[in-house]
Amino acid sequence: MELGDLRADYEHAGLKETEMLGDPVDQFKEWLQQAIDHPLGDWFEPTAMTLATATPDGMPSARIVLLKDIDAKGRMVFFTSYSSQKGDNLAANPRAALCFYWGQFGRQVRIEGTIEKTSRAISEAYFSSRPRASQLGAVASDQSRVIASRDLLEQSLADAELKYAGGAVPLPEDWGGYALTPAKFEFWQGRRNRLHDRIVYRRSGEAWAIERLGP
Numbered sequence: 001m002e003l004g005d006l007r008a009d010y011e012h013a014g015l016k017e018t019e020m021l022g023d024p025v026d027q028f029k030e031w032l033q034q035a036i037d038h039p040l041g042d043w044f045e046p047t048a049m050t051l052a053t054a055t056p057d058g059m060p061s062a063r064i065v066l067l068k069d070i071d072a073k074g075r076m077v078f079f080t081s082y083s084s085q086k087g088d089n090l091a092a093n094p095r096a097a098l099c100f101y102w103g104q105f106g107r108q109v110r111i112e113g114t115i116e117k118t119s120r121a122i123s124e125a126y127f128s129s130r131p132r133a134s135q136l137g138a139v140a141s142d143q144s145r146v147i148a149s150r151d152l153l154e155q156s157l158a159d160a161e162l163k164y165a166g167g168a169v170p171l172p173e174d175w176g177g178y179a180l181t182p183a184k185f186e187f188w189q190g191r192r193n194r195l196h197d198r199i200v201y202r203r204s205g206e207a208w209a210i211e212r213l214g215p
């Protein structure tokens, strides 16, 4: 494979500081909506984002999770197991980064900030909206812990099905939401000749300062 020879050319319209919305959350919502509205929106999983966390001594790790809400405070919300690797990282070091890639538009958005757990009520509301099979899956799986075999996982699911047969599946103690409060956004638009546009918003008190970065 000659990966070095693979090259995409970006012929997209550019970003102008003066045309970017004053609030990066609004700008983000606009780009996300465009990604959702794309004819291949489902296929591209527009809400899929890379979540980067790190241990307190700086060992990073990254994985994809799904954005499930942008709340009234402009926080980016996702759901997971609190006892997973990311959960362990965030308990010890609540700083994290998100990265979205919408290749159909040659766009990337990077977000950095601090993370806290959502309220139990928010986790309950989301958990109860999930399909029953997903609820049972969350109950049955000890996310990110070593398991001896696939069979044991299937058995654990069968046990959960039996235990909650006919009744509601309760939200597991160690499962719920996290909300990231952004301190920085970067909007990246691929352009011709590698002269890409990069517009950064940094929180400065209640306002946002906007700057352009070299590509």
Ligand SMILES: Cc1cc2nc3c(=O)[nH]c(=O)nc-3n(C[C@H](O)[C@H](O)[C@H](O)COP(=O)(O)O)c2cc1C
Pocket (backbone or CB within 6 Å): 045, 048, 061, 062, 063, 064, 065, 066, 067, 078, 079, 080, 081, 084, 085, 086, 087, 143, 144
């Ligand atoms: C498209 C996609 C969406 C995913 N969405 C989630 C999610 O919303 N929540 C979650 O806990 N894991 C999600 N995962 C699985 C995670 O990438 C990861 O395997 C899991 O959360 C364990 O990560 P950790 O061991 O770093 O904590 C998703 C994976 C993919 C590929």
